[in-house]
Amino acid sequence: MTNSVDKVWETARAFQASRILLTGFELGVFATLGDNAMTSAEVASKIGADPRAADRLMDALVVLGLLTKEEGKFRNSGEARETLVPGKPTYAGGALGHVISLWKSWSTLTDAVRKGTSVFKHEDEARAEFVKPFIAAMHFNASNLAPIILKQIDLTGVRRVLDVGGGSGAYSIAFCKASPEITSVIFDLPDVVPLTNEYAAKAGVADRISTVTGDFNTDNLPVGFDLAFLSQILHSNSPDENERLMRKVGTALNPGGQIVVQEFVVDEDRISPPGPVFFSLNMLVGTKAGDTYTEKEIGSWLDGAGFGEIKRIDPPGTGTTLMMGRKSH
Known part of the structure; x- marks a missing residue:
């Protein structure tokens, strides 16, 4: 051939x-x-x-x-x-367990492309089975990336961190271990936070990590933070949802507070890098309106929410991008 x-x-x-x-x-x-x-x-x-x-x-x-x-x-x-x-x-068992669940949703890709949104049936029982391996997969990945990611973040003056959709708390754990003065609040769904508490306890920082339950798209975020961290959150949302979320994060931060968004950022032509291009289809089959977004799109949401000093950093060897900004005084 x-x-x-x-x-x-x-x-x-x-x-x-x-x-x-x-x-x-x-x-x-x-x-x-x-x-x-x-x-x-x-x-x-x-x-x-x-x-x-x-x-x-x-x-x-x-x-x-x-x-x-x-x-x-x-x-x-x-x-x-x-x-x-x-x-x-x-051991990568948690990550593989998540891939097994993705096999089912990706099998609906043809119909999802026809309809323009996820057609995968998310049953309550299926979500209960999905959450634990998903959080385990995210913890495995985040724990490996966290030391590299934190090197890119200026923690000067940071005392309180808001970890939006923090899942297992892998990044909050890393923040707490980076400085004894840092405490973190993880905001996530009710069926996630019991797992969060387990991971925090296992890491020995349970006394410095607390949880607040809620949906960041429909509920208000707690306030009074020096840094807000959002890791792989925006791709599950529509553009309108992300605009609103950035404004909520702005309200949650103290004057001069930082926002750090970690995402799979796709180039403006939307055909590179391969990872974010393929991941956009993962969002198509698994979410109502999620997608991968460009630097320009994320930057516009930050700017619209009143953040300044907006910059992009691509931590080496991670395949992810950090978009950062600072709340005006």
Whole structure:
């Protein structure tokens, strides 16, 4: 086949590798193996799977480099041991659990493009199942990024932080660890804050992190803060919602207070970088009116809310952008 046909075919089949990995994770193949060598029949017995089917799946995982096979016994590869076995410091199970939920919503992409909005059915029971792995995924990502992000933020004079939609509190934890004088308030939904409290306690900063429940699109934010941090919030909203939210944040801040917005910012032509371009479709299938936004769009919302000293920073190696501003005195 020609190179062009090869590329189309490779792209069309790319889902296969993803599905093999996710099924292996869902069934508990990696957790069952741990640091041990086992036959596929032994693994099948432990995970409640058909022996022949489990053998074929595990052979495919070998091809992907996630398992090794020697003399009929399988082991986790080094990468799988570090990221897919519970208890390891770099365990990414929460993130993969979130990807599994995205598989369902992305399967509705064709209809979402036809309708112009999400057609995915968000049942109450499904949300209950979705929240914990979603927060775990966000915590995994944010905990890795936080040390890099905080290097870009001037914390001089910052005592009180408002973490809007703070989820697990990964960034609030990082702020508190960066300075013993900082306390943080995390504003998030009622089904999220119990998880927030667990993460704060585990990090040993529960005495300096408090929570306020509410919906930042419909409820007022608490006031009296030196810095407001919004990480990956705007993309779930429509432009009108973001305009209103920026004004609310302005009200929440003390004179001279900072706003820091972290987002996947797409270029003005909307065809680069690839990550934010693809992520806009993630918002299409998963939200009513969410999207990825440009620097110009975010800057206009900050300006309209009365923020000055607006600037953009692209922290190296993060794939994200910080948009910053300061409330006028």
